[in-house]
Amino acid sequence: MIELKQLTKIYGSKKKMTTALSGLNLKVNKGEIFGVIGHSGAGKSTLIRCINLLERPSQGEVWVGGTDLTKLGKRELQQHRRKIGMIFQHFNLLSSATVYDNVAFPLTLTGTPKAQIQAKVNELLALVGLEEHRGKYPAQLSGGQKQRVGIARALASDPDVLLCDEATSALDPQTTDSILKLLLDINRKFNLTILLITHEMHVIQSICDRVAVIHEGGIVEEGPVTEVFLKPRHFVTREFINRDAAGSAGEEGLKLAASVPHPEWARLVKITFLGAKTYESVLSQVVRETGVNFAILQGTISTIKDVPYGKLTVSFEGDDEKVGRTLALLRERDLDVEVIG
Structure with missing residues (x-):
């Protein structure tokens, strides 16, 4: 479903260059929940933004659903992005729009008929448990409710892939667990491929099938979560496991x-x-x-x-x-x- 080949991202000019990703290879299978864990500055945010080409790689290929996105023109890329949902650490909601309008926003942009928008938004609000909050504004919501709006919005275009950029790091532990359970339910209900990045081993341990550890722009360890968690080989992996409560x-x-x-x-x-x-x-x-x-x-x-x-x-x-x-x-x-x- 997702395959990254020799992915490299370099920032800056020749005089002062910073390599965020260096020849990274990664494969995520259809229908699995795949976690990428790393310290701040390891390259994980750059990695996830390269998958939907919010950041264009300096070198390498980004394959999603059998298509190399790096080879697409602007219009084709926009069409393919509709099949890649994304949720963010700080929610990125429209503050002046209601819950309903935030979820409807991607469909409004594509000119979807009003009746279809209404049916889809109602379905998604029920899925994330926010039917009673449809007329509220983001400022009236808790952090967990805001993230549920973000998840509903990301699902509005019926994506094949859901990217989660530190989706729970701004939430308290109890709310984190409820959001992780929701993501797991969505994965099982729709067979949706989910790739999430995090710095929390608890997140990986709770819902992921496989995990990759990123360090200094490269993958240093990868495998089933049970194998990596119980038999860590790299010192960074052991740090995460030992730091977990x-x-x-x-x-x-x-x-x-x-x-x-x-x-x-x-x-x-x-x-x-x-x-x-x-x-x-x-x-x-x-x-x-x-x-x-x-x-x-x-x-x-x-x-x-x-x-x-x-x-x-x-x-x-x-x-x-x-x-x-x-x-x-x-x-x-x-x-x-x-x-x-």
């Missing part, structure tokens, strides 16, 4: 667990469970079979989108052979096992 708590718990006195022969192990195994008695079954003693020093259970996962820090006590067999049996049951001390 649950991740930080886990790191502190891990440090505390490592500091707890335990016998010299004990093995300190981190075990990661994914999916249904999170709630199965795998650990107790294995230690009964091998006869080792164990103590759970720290543990968490959470979800990545709809997939449960758990992390345990365990101290195993016993001779090397029995402990080694225990770890081998845990791995045979598709658990991720890492000896940390």
Whole structure:
């Protein structure tokens, strides 16, 4: 659905050039929710603005729905942009227009008949839960309501792709969760391809299928969210995970667990469970079979989108052979096992 090939964006003149994106490659499949996470200045806002050519790339190709947008003339590009919806961090609503008129605005620009506009706007206001606010102005709305107007407006032209530029970073946590749930519902109802950029790991963990980590204008890590979140390879990815509230708590718990006195022969192990195994008695079954003693020093259970996962820090006590067999049996049951001390 979206494919970026060797995407490069350079600002400035020859004397003072800034490279925002450098030979970036990325592919987003139809119907998935794809997240791009990065620190401020990493290039993520430039990336999303290049996809609909609000920023024209210095080099490279931008393919959306089988068409290279960089090869289109002005009129053709305008037509293709109608199939790319976009929502913004600061809403970008028309302050002097009502909720109804803000949602209707893209259809008004294209000369859509009034009856069709009315039917479409009514449908979208119901979808985002704003039927009772149709006559209000943006100043009368909460931040979450404003973003719902922005989402409805972005859907007015029946887009194939929805781009989200830090869509929840101006919202409180509770409102963020409600907006993320709405985006997930929209994705499932319309099979809409959603690409969102964020600096919040919680956003990625909540609704994304796959994620790419952007750093200094390039993609440094990419894959399914479960894989990237549970087995981060790049230091930037680990920073995001550790900074997240649950991740930080886990790191502190891990440090505390490592500091707890335990016998010299004990093995300190981190075990990661994914999916249904999170709630199965795998650990107790294995230690009964091998006869080792164990103590759970720290543990968490959470979800990545709809997939449960758990992390345990365990101290195993016993001779090397029995402990080694225990770890081998845990791995045979598709658990991720890492000896940390």
